[in-house]
Amino acid sequence: MRLAQIAQRADDLTRAADFYTVLLDRGPVATYDPPGLLFFDxxxxxxxxxxxxxxxxxxxxxxxVHETLERLEGLAAVVTPPHVIFTHEDDGLGPAGHEEWQAFIRDSEGNTVGLIAFQRP
Incomplete structure (x- = not known):
């Protein structure tokens, strides 16, 4: 079993498409409007x-995380600035020997999105 799809609220599909294209560094793969659906892979x-x-x-x-926030400057509000949540000693939840950095932003539609990066100290 694997994850197939995640749904997120977007009131304005054009605005959301613009925002997520910058965030994901890729464009949408399909739009169906009506009924108001926009897909990214x-x-x-x-x-x-x-x-x-x-x-x-x-x-x-x-x-x-820092570079992603720079790319999104003016497009996303930072809810929680970048910070290290822990260093992975083994490969259980992330690559061993890497710090896990997280930040939280508010997208164009008011949703909170977490950003995660694994970086060597």
Missing amino acids: LDGVRLLLDRNAPSALIYLHVDN
Whole structure:
């Protein structure tokens, strides 16, 4: 079993498409309006932006939290600035010997999105 799709609320599909195209560094793969559905491919997992979906807290893996926030400057509000949550001693939840950095932003639709990066200290 694997994760196939995550849905996130988006009232304005055009605004959400613009925001997530910058965040994900790739464009949407499909739009169906009506009924108000916008899809991005996250390496085999679909991110569905949907006018009728509830807000979800999703976490996205990025190469570098700081660089991602720089790219999003003016587009996203920082809810929680970048910080190290812990260092992985083994490969149980992340690569051994790496710090796990997280930050939280508010997207164009008011949803909170977590950003995660694994970096060597």
